[in-house]
Amino acid sequence: MEIEISALTVPTEIDFAPTTELQEIIQNVRTILTTPIYSVPLDRNFGVNAEMLDLPIPVAQARLSAEIVTAIQKYEPRVEVTEVSFTGDGMDGVLQPTVKLRIRE
Template identity: 50%
Template sequence: MATYEINSALTYPISLAPDTELAEILQNVQTIISTMKGTIPLDREFGIDGRVIDLPMHVAQAKLSNEIFQAIKHYEPRVTIEDISFTATLEGRLVPKVKVSV
């Protein structure tokens, strides 16, 4: 099993027909962690809850970790989550990084 790190701050062009199953899986995880709940018209539960925006940093990290874990488990069960970490920007934004095994 190989491990990959997905960073929600990085943007990649979306491929409607990824070359490999691995590329499809990694793109799916990237999409999950970079989408806010409520923004997908036919699936309002898809993505991560943005209501943590005004919470203290440590509380927001705990809630986001749970949200990320649950969302990936539900929408992309082909991966195993190895680690969820965060970096903070100077503006106070939390950027999740997820390590997954495929």
Template identity: 50%
Template structure:
């Protein structure tokens, strides 16, 4: 079964989350944490794309999202990274990653 999480999902942090809820919350945290912002784990998170053409930004961000999730949430396999293109404050070119994943065998 495939599940989807995006960085614009509305999550309330649940410190007691388990199973699928914990995994979704972890992926959301990876997507919304800027790389180099965690003092004891500078590699955690993703680098927000800045000042790049959209096709290049999407390609680089897709690769970075897959690698970050693989490194920090080993219970899932990313099957697809899509993007929502939107504008904020009258600026074009904002991309929001949407991650589709499956649970690895043996994960409930």
């Protein structure tokens, strides 16, 4: 099964007791995508490093894609990233990642 998660569709509430494993995985990946690295006190490496956002758009997309894949592999091993794409042209200073995942059996 393949699912698509966008940083744009972040829910406003955290579900501390998801009823299914799929809900838990989706929430975990959204948390990884929206957490800047160094912002979690007891795990400074958690999240995505976004220091490259001032670079040219193609370079920023490539580096951010690599950061996203690495972070998801490390913190949510139950999924495999199959694609990272971006919405927004970057001219307004906004690049929103969308990640396609496959649940590992």
